[in-house]
Amino acid sequence: MADMETQITQVWNPDTRPLVEEAWRCYNSGAVRASIATTWTAVTADIITKLIQLADGGDVSAVAFRTEITNAQEKGITPDGVRAMQNIEAALLAKATEFELIDSIGQRELERIREDRNLCVHPSLRSFSEVYEPHPEVARGHLAVALATLLTHPPTQGGRIGQAYLDYTCDPSFVPAVSHIQANFYDRVRATARTNIVKLAAKHALRELDTGGRLPNIEYANRSALVLYAFAQRDRELVRSAVAGQRIHFQTLEGEVQLRALVRLGDQDFFWDLVDRPLCERLEGLLTRTLGAESWEPLRADIAASLATVTSSYTRARIPALEQRFATLSELHRMNVVATRPHPYFVPVVLKFLAEAGSWRTGEQAGQLLVQHSFFLRIEDLQTALTAWANNYECRTAAQMPDLAVALFRNTASLGAEQPAAFVSFLARVQSLAEVGDSYYRYPSLEAALRAEGHIQ
Structure with a gap:
């Protein structure tokens, strides 16, 4: 009983839910015929409402149906109006199948509800003047079928939702809003359509x-990875299964494709379920290969991005050599990697850059990285950073640093009452070290x- 009541709360259409609740109350009170009749009423009301919603949402094919409904309603309770609605109801399940609200199997199951409803409300259909006496289990079964097949599902389904998904993810104005992806392509679709979407996303994200x-x-692969993240928050096992289904194809891809997939998905457990020992060794070889750049030359963006996967605890656990590889890079190359993916893992590295910067240029780069990582700082990190900054001449007197200090102050406002005090102390220190007449520094x-916010009188 609890399961049925839970399903009833999940009825998609709020206008249909009272009818479903009524059918359930009829069943519990022993009014079996009334329960079956009301279940069918809920089915018809739900289909009509959903088809009208499709028309309102711009589905051209549904507009004609909406017009047909409107014309019948305008006739009211007249013989013509009743006949018009009866004709609509007679074709309703076929319409629901046409618009992919249900499939052919679902249509067959709902037809049985209609047939039993007719027996319940038209006793003359049975010979010898016998009244149809349905068993209680029949009423409960019909309600369960209606809920599972139709009532708990949204109006956009099948091929239409697949096309809508492709249009959305290929849109030049695509915005990676996780909640929007979840609402439109997970919450509002059937399990089958949902599975098809996540399989498609896994194919593109990996291959x-x-x-x-x-x-x-x-x-598009990058966008597909975002879809997998969004779906994993709802059903991680569904995503895990879809990704695992790409194992054979993924393991034979070119190394650069595999590395880009690692960059997209390496911080997700479902990606590493795909990686067996031979593939792990291959990825390690790719990550620790010759960089193709001298220590003073910037790293290629793709190489820096692949090395930045060191931020993932999953990657470090499976490829321990990556952490050692990062630690032995030149200072410029480590800065290139850190700039690629701001992450809490890199905060100690950034603090070290500030303390050890040996030129104005590297001092500015360290300051830029600190601002990039400002949202990951604890108050202790901020205090350490400001101390290193003030005490390092190359940082303190680099051209961009005064403006970067303001940006850092703004970005770390959430750190509480100790934050302004840290900046007041920092300001006093840099002013005491500034050369006479050098007002900029x-x-x-x-x-x-600081004065504008009342931290300095």
């Missing part, structure tokens, strides 16, 4: 398949920001 020219393959913009 960078062709999109038919709608979008560059790599860009007395950080006047930071002083103005």
Whole structure:
């Protein structure tokens, strides 16, 4: 009983839910015929409402049905109006199948409810003047079928939702809003359509398949990875299964494709379920190969991005050599990697950059990285960073640093009452070390920001 009541609360259409609750109350009170009749009423009301919703949402094919309903309603309770609604009801299940609210199996199951409803409300259909006496289990079964087949599902399904998904993810104005993806392509679709979408996303995220020219393959793969993240928050096992289904195809791809997939998905457990020992060894070889750049030359963006997967605890656990590889990079190359993916893992590295910067240029780069990582800082990290900054001449007197100090002050406002005090102390230190007459490196913009908020009188 509890399971049925839970399903009733999940009825998609709020206008249909009272009818479903009534059918359930009839069943519990022993009014079996009334329960079956009301279940069918809920089915018809639900289909009509959903088809009208499709028409209102711009589905051209549903507009004609909406017009038919409107015309019948305008006739009211007249012989013509009743006949019109009867004709609509007679074709309703076929319409629901046509618009992919249900499939052919679901249509057959709902037909049985209609047939039993007719027996319940038209006793003359049975010979010898016998009244149809349905068993209580029949009423309960019909309600369960109606809930599972139709009533708990949204109005957009099948091929239409698949096309809507492709249109959304290929849109040049695509915005990776997790809640929007979940609402439109997970919460509002049937399990089958949901599974098909996540399988499609897994194929593209891992294999960078062709999109038919709608979008560059790599860009679409990145978007597909975002879809997998969004779906995993709802059903991680569904995503895990879809990703695992790509194992054979993924393991034979080119190394660069595999590395890009690692960058997209390496911080997700379901990706590493795909990686067996031989593939892990291959990825390790790719990650620790020769960089192709001298220590003073910037790293290629793709190489920096692949090395930045060191932030993932899953990657570090499966490929321990990556952490050692990162630690032995030149300072510039480590900065290139850190800039690729701001992450709490890199905060100690950034603090070290500030303390050890040996030129104005590296001092500015360290300051930029600190601002990038500002949202990951604890108050202790901020205090350490400001101390290192003030005490390092190359940082303190680099051209961009006074403005970066203001940006850091703004970005760390959430750290509480100790944050302004840390910046007041920092300002006093840099002003005491500034050369006479060098007003710019007395950080006047930071002083103005502190005064504006009442931290300096």
